[in-house]
Amino acid sequence: MAFDPAEILTAAKSSRRALKAALLGWFDHNKRDLPWRRTKDPYAIWISEVMLQQTQVDRVIPYYQRFLETFPTVKALAAAEVSDVLSVWRGLGYYSRARNLHAAATELSSRFKAKLPGTVDELKSLPGFGRYTAGAVASIAFDQEAPLVDGNVARVLSRLFELDGAPGDKTREAALWSLAELLVQGERPGDFNQSLMELGATVCTPSSPTCLLCPVQTHCRALAAGRVDELPPPRKLPPRKRLELAVALSHRDGNVLLARRAEKGLFGGLWEMPALIVEPGVNPYAALRKLFGKRSTIGPEMLVLERTLTHRDLVLRLFPVALPPRLKLPPEAYLEWKWVPREETKALGMSSAMESALDEVLPLEAMKGRRPKKK
Numbered sequence: 001m002a003f004d005p006a007e008i009l010t011a012a013k014s015s016r017r018a019l020k021a022a023l024l025g026w027f028d029h030n031k032r033d034l035p036w037r038r039t040k041d042p043y044a045i046w047i048s049e050v051m052l053q054q055t056q057v058d059r060v061i062p063y064y065q066r067f068l069e070t071f072p073t074v075k076a077l078a079a080a081e082v083s084d085v086l087s088v089w090r091g092l093g094y095y096s097r098a099r100n101l102h103a104a105a106t107e108l109s110s111r112f113k114a115k116l117p118g119t120v121d122e123l124k125s126l127p128g129f130g131r132y133t134a135g136a137v138a139s140i141a142f143d144q145e146a147p148l149v150d151g152n153v154a155r156v157l158s159r160l161f162e163l164d165g166a167p168g169d170k171t172r173e174a175a176l177w178s179l180a181e182l183l184v185q186g187e188r189p190g191d192f193n194q195s196l197m198e199l200g201a202t203v204c205t206p207s208s209p210t211c212l213l214c215p216v217q218t219h220c221r222a223l224a225a226g227r228v229d230e231l232p233p234p235r236k237l238p239p240r241k242r243l244e245l246a247v248a249l250s251h252r253d254g255n256v257l258l259a260r261r262a263e264k265g266l267f268g269g270l271w272e273m274p275a276l277i278v279e280p281g282v283n284p285y286a287a288l289r290k291l292f293g294k295r296s297t298i299g300p301e302m303l304v305l306e307r308t309l310t311h312r313d314l315v316l317r318l319f320p321v322a323l324p325p326r327l328k329l330p331p332e333a334y335l336e337w338k339w340v341p342r343e344e345t346k347a348l349g350m351s352s353a354m355e356s357a358l359d360e361v362l363p364l365e366a367m368k369g370r371r372p373k374k375k
């Protein structure tokens with residue numbers, strides 16, 4: 001069904017005051033008590049907003065607390081090694097977020113005296129700050145009338161204003177941002193943005209929204225039209241990809257061979273047991289032999305571990321690999337190679353899939369008591 005953005009904006013203008021009053025009043029009495037809502041520290045708010053992208057609140061809380069304990073200020077984050085930041089982030093996924101946090105902290109130190117600036121334009125000049133994150137930090141931490149649209153806000157506004165179009169549709173996205181920009185004007189912009197997000201997370205949920213308890217039900221066009229279940233239509237997801245890796249477990253004298261991936265791409269910057277993508281029809285032995293050369297000895301497959309990531313199915317196939325002493329490891333394959341004492345591998349930034357695989361085939365307990373030899 002076509003929709004008229006101009007007509008929707010006019011409707012929003014006339015109902016703005018009452019709508020905002022209802023939402024803010026509801027938010028004041030019903031907001032969840034979340035750790036990042038107990039602070040006005042822009043740095044802490046920024047960290048929470050980045051973590052909350054693509055990740056559920058319950059999952060974020062312990063990571064948020066641990067991150068702030070480890071890196072309590074912009075200065076502390078900028079001074080850290082990126083591998084230490086990735087290590088604290090381990091298990092939260094989308095590791096480019098952690099790398100961008102570190103890069104932005106470095107820029108904040110050099111350009112903004114290690115403080116977050118308060119305007120959307122300045123924030124957007126920093127690594128990892130898109131329109132959403134800049135709007136969230138500017139409005140919540142600095143009370144700027146800055147709009148934001150995330151999945152929750154998009155769903156609420158689509159229903160409230162009966163806005164058609166599927167997620168990703170450019171006309172719909174532009175209309176959503178125009179609505180958000182119009183509505184955020186006025187008092188308490190940060191709380192207003194949070195109230196929209198909170199309504200989407202707790203009342204106006206994707207399936208079975210509790211319209212009877214909704215503070216803005218009298219304003220809701222989708223409810224009046226009986227179209228709540230239709231809006232917004234589901235996003236068309238691309239077909240899932242399968243990624244199969246041949247992984248080499250190589251250890252001796254209590255040390256495990258690990259390598260660090262290139263900064264960009266899947267698991268960018270993380271440590272792992274050396275691994276190669278196995279294309280369909282390719283023998284994983286041949287792939288590993290190519291990596292380590294003819295003098296390596298590859299044993300039979302010892303573990304197959306499957307993991308479901310957001311956009312793909314990951315399969316790790318582990319093989320024991322014995323390497324001759326003083327073998328030169330190919331520098332082009334990884335940023336770094338390292339023999340790491342088994343009990344120290346957890347302190348490095350590894351993906352949780354790789355870490356689970358290592359725990360299965362080389363449990364820490366089995367290595368206790370062995371003193372690693374220096375490499």
Ligand code: SF4
Nearest residue numbers: 159204211214217220
């Ligand atoms: S009335 Fe229902 S559909 Fe409309 S905003 Fe409230 S919860 Fe969402």
